[in-house]
Amino acid sequence: MEIVHLHSNAIRVGNSWAILIPKENAQMLHLNQKPVLCVDISIVPRLHELVGTFKTKKSTEKLIREIDSGWE
Numbered sequence: 001m002e003i004v005h006l007h008s009n010a011i012r013v014g015n016s017w018a019i020l021i022p023k024e025n026a027q028m029l030h031l032n033q034k035p036v037l038c039v040d041i042s043i044v045p046r047l048h049e050l051v052g053t054f055k056t057k058k059s060t061e062k063l064i065r066e067i068d069s070g071w072e
Contacts, residue, residue, distance in 0.1 A: 004025050
């Protein structure tokens with residue numbers, strides 16, 4: 001069994017959702033007309049949803065100074 005990891009957008013099809021498999025991945029898996037697939041789904045958070053989730057004991061100003069010092 002070959003495993004391919006891919007990122008794809010879900011699209012609405014009637015009352016259901018569909019996941020498009022790019023042509024390159026379909027060819028790699030040798031998909032025929034009626035394949036049986038096992039799919040694990042996880043939602044990838046968008047960058048703006050991650051804002052504020054990084055916790056640190058240092059202040060933002062101190063982190064910026066440390067980053068800037070590396071450019072000297």
